[in-house]
Amino acid sequence: MTSKTTIPVHLDINGQHHTLELEPRVTLLDALRDRLGLTGTKKGCDHGQCGACTVHVDGERVLACLTLAAQAEGRAITTIEGLAREGEPHPVQTAFLERDAFQCGYCTPGQIMSAVACIREGHAGSDEEIREYMAGNLCRCGAYPHIVAAVRQAALEAAS
Amino acid sequence: MRDFDYVRPATISEALVAAAEPGSAYLAGGTNLLDLMKGGVTSPERIVDITRLPELNRIETLDDGGLRIGALVRNADLAHDPAFAKAYPAVAEALLSGASAQLRNAATAGGNLLQRTRCSYFYDTASACNRREPGSGCSALGGENRLHAILGWSDACIATHPSDFCVPLVALDAVVEIEGKQGRRHVTLEEFHRLPGDTPQRETVLEPGELIVAIRLPAEAASFAAHARYLKMRERTSYAFAVVSAAAALTVRDGKIRAARLALGGVAAKPWRARAAEAVLLGADADEAAFVRAADAALADASPPGDNAFKIELARRIVVRTLMSALAGTPALMPALPASPFSSLPGVRHDA
Numbered sequence: 347m348t349s350k351t352t353i354p355v356h357l358d359i360n361g362q363h364h365t366l367e368l369e370p371r372v373t374l375l376d377a378l379r380d381r382l383g384l385t386g387t388k389k390g391c392d393h394g395q396c397g398a399c400t401v402h403v404d405g406e407r408v409l410a411c412l413t414l415a416a417q418a419e420g421r422a423i424t425t426i427e428g429l430a431r432e433g434e435p436h437p438v439q440t441a442f443l444e445r446d447a448f449q450c451g452y453c454t455p456g457q458i459m460s461a462v463a464c465i466r467e468g469h470a471g472s473d474e475e476i477r478e479y480m481a482g483n484l485c486r487c488g489a490y491p492h493i494v495a496a497v498r499q500a501a502l503e504a505a506s
Numbered sequence: 507m508r509d510f511d512y513v514r515p516a517t518i519s520e521a522l523v524a525a526a527e528p529g530s531a532y533l534a535g536g537t538n539l540l541d542l543m544k545g546g547v548t549s550p551e552r553i554v555d556i557t558r559l560p561e562l563n564r565i566e567t568l569d570d571g572g573l574r575i576g577a578l579v580r581n582a583d584l585a586h587d588p589a590f591a592k593a594y595p596a597v598a599e600a601l602l603s604g605a606s607a608q609l610r611n612a613a614t615a616g617g618n619l620l621q622r623t624r625c626s627y628f629y630d631t632a633s634a635c636n637r638r639e640p641g642s643g644c645s646a647l648g649g650e651n652r653l654h655a656i657l658g659w660s661d662a663c664i665a666t667h668p669s670d671f672c673v674p675l676v677a678l679d680a681v682v683e684i685e686g687k688q689g690r691r692h693v694t695l696e697e698f699h700r701l702p703g704d705t706p707q708r709e710t711v712l713e714p715g716e717l718i719v720a721i722r723l724p725a726e727a728a729s730f731a732a733h734a735r736y737l738k739m740r741e742r743t744s745y746a747f748a749v750v751s752a753a754a755a756l757t758v759r760d761g762k763i764r765a766a767r768l769a770l771g772g773v774a775a776k777p778w779r780a781r782a783a784e785a786v787l788l789g790a791d792a793d794e795a796a797f798v799r800a801a802d803a804a805l806a807d808a809s810p811p812g813d814n815a816f817k818i819e820l821a822r823r824i825v826v827r828t829l830m831s832a833l834a835g836t837p838a839l840m841p842a843l844p845a846s847p848f849s850s851l852p853g854v855r856h857d858a
Contacts, residue, residue: 353512370512370553373540393541397608406582406611412540413612416512417533417557460608469607474842481744482606 355415359384360428366415374418375399375410378425386426386455390484397483400456401425407463426455429462438462438500445496449487457483461497470501507543514555518562518685518719524554525715526687532556532717534578535612537605538621546631547638562616562719565590571725574683577616577718581671582607584615594727595836596674596734596753603738603845604670606745616718618671619682619698623709623775625654625665636662637706651812653749656805656821658774663706664811665775667699670845672777674736674753677769678727683720686713695721699776706775730755730767735831738771738845739824748772750821751845752828758792768804768829773821780804783825792833794826801825 352367359382366381375392378384378401390398392411399410402424429436438461441447448454460483464470469479476497477490485493515521525532529551533539542548556562562578565587573593575584584590585601605613627633627645634643646654646664654664672695680695699710712718738751751771757764766787768780783804790796801822808818827847 369509371507371509371543393544394537394609397606400608407608408612409537409608412537412609414512414533414536414540414553414555416514417536417555464607467607472842478744478843479607482608 353416356419357415357423358421359423360425368415370414370416372415373411374401374413374415374423377415378410384425384427388452388455390453390456395484396453396456397460398453398456400459400483402459402463405463405466407460424459426459429458436462437503438465438496441496441500441503442493445492445499447489447492447496448485449489453483453485453487457485457493461493461500464497465501465504470497473498476501507540508546508549510550511552512555513552514558516558518559518717521554521556521559521717522685522687522715524552525717527552528714530554530715534614534617535580535609537609537613538617542622542629545629547629556717568722571728573723573727575615575721575723577614577720579615581605581610581613581615581618585610591840593731594674594678594723594734595731595840596736596755596832597671597678599840599844600670600674600736600738600751600753602840603736603751615671615721618669619695619718619721620710620712621667621669623663623665623667623699623702623706626650628665637665637702637709640705640707647811649812652814652816653747653772654811654814655774656808656810656814656817657770657778658701658776659811660702660704660706662704663702663775665702665706666772667774667776668747668772669777670736670738670748670751670771672699673751673769673771674734674755675721675723676777676779677753677755677767678730679724680727681722681724682718683722684712684716685719686716690719692722695777696779702775709775730757730765732836733758733832734836735828736845737824737828737831737847739820739847743843743846743848750817750824752821752824754825754828754832756787756792756829756832758833761792763787763790763792763796766800768800768825770804770821770825773808773817780825782806787829794830797826797829797833798822800829 388398390396394412531550562576564576566574585598591598633645733756736753740746755767770778783800786800
């Protein structure tokens with residue numbers, strides 16, 4: 347197979363600027379994990395079906411596995427590593443701990459990134475609404491009842 | 507994923523030039539294309555990233571009262587636009603019933619039309635698929651086919667187009683605005699997607715290199731706002747394609763149906779406008795008996811290519827249920843479970 351050339355890609359991740367030389371086919375997920383060592387963002391299905399790779403681009407949740415790194419150029423990217431402030435966990439991270447909202451933990455970074463956005467969007471007004479708007483994040487351990495409780499708790503705290 | 511040349515044009519005319527090269531593909535949200543590229547189902551030589559084109563992300567009201575949705579308007583932005591959701595509630599409900607919040611933040615209006623008509627054999631490069639590899643056969647015929655088409659299919663292909671968005675759009679006479687080297691042209695959404703026939707690999711009337719720039723809704727589409735619903739039957743509550751879905755829009759005066767629109771999803775290789783059913787409804791009493799007659803008309807030509815005969819009766823029932831819901835009136839608030847026949851809490855707060 348003929349090798350295509352790499353392109354320079356400028357990425358703004360958690361407030362830090364990075365310039366990478368990438369093949370155009372490199373996804374944002376692979377750039378984060380394999381090139382920048384930001385392995386908090388997980389690769390689950392790699393096909394947009396599980397939500398483990400959820401990150402924020404310009405403040406909105408998207409799937410890093412179905413985004414080319416080149417497409418994210420010039421956008422503000424936030425990963426799970428960028429949520430804490432001054433050493434303090436984000437309130438949603440705290441709620442997940444307090445509500446025991448995980449078992450193996452593999453889906454948890456994606457769940458938390460999705461939950462932060464879900465609350466910000468105003469889609470955490472009832473358990474039914476939380477379930478619907480968190481439907482893009484699968485948990486194979488089946489921790490859903492505790493995840494819903496954590497999102498509800500964090501949403502109530504954000505509203506108070 | 508095979509590598510490719512990546513270009514990011516700044517204008518529509520630059521994009522058309524870049525995509526004129528054989529083997530080119532436009533990239534917008536990427537939610538379908540990148541997935542297919544990862545599986546080796548499609549392998550473009552050149553990706554033309556149109557996401558930075560400036561003119562295509564607007565929602566505009568036209569002088570004639572119609573609406574023009576730029577091709578790059580994202581599903582989430584369109585569904586949560588308060589004016590849009592008020593005027594075209596069934597379209598907003600369809601959008602919110604599709605995919606997940608993350609995918610709706612990436613997927614675009616134009617890209618939704620161009621997601622591939624597909625089934626699991628299309629994704630599996632070890633299987634025969636006339637759509638992926640013309641002339642290779644169809645593994646779905648005689649295979650696992652309980653979710654496949656019941657209308658408009660051929661022996662060459664029995665896959666369905668999975669869009670929710672397109673179902674109310676085709677019911678409301680949406681028009682696709684297309685830019686090409688020869689200039690701009692308009693095609694109705696009803697004519698935009700092709701039935702498989704002997705050439706399932708040709709899914710739309712787009713010529714190579716042509717670009718969808720907008721989707722238009724005529725002024726009349728907003729006249730159904732008080733009685734418009736989209737219902738979607740899924741194998742799980744959320745985040746799944748339709749087994750069968752329907753969009754219904756009615757105008758009712760003095761108990762009589764003065765105008766009716768009906769379309770089905772999950773039943774064919776294209777969003778399926780049910781014009782025979784609309785003819786049955788026009789002028790009829792607005793009641794369940796008329797809706798049952800309309801459902802029979804909508805499914806009169808249906809036949810199962812395999813183990814999916816249940817979808818015909820299911821589609822009849824969804825048509826009746828959707829028409830009953832439309833008659834009852836568009837909910838004041840978007841249901842917490844958009845388009846769900848099982849939504850247990852009607853009127854739960856929502857921002858749309």
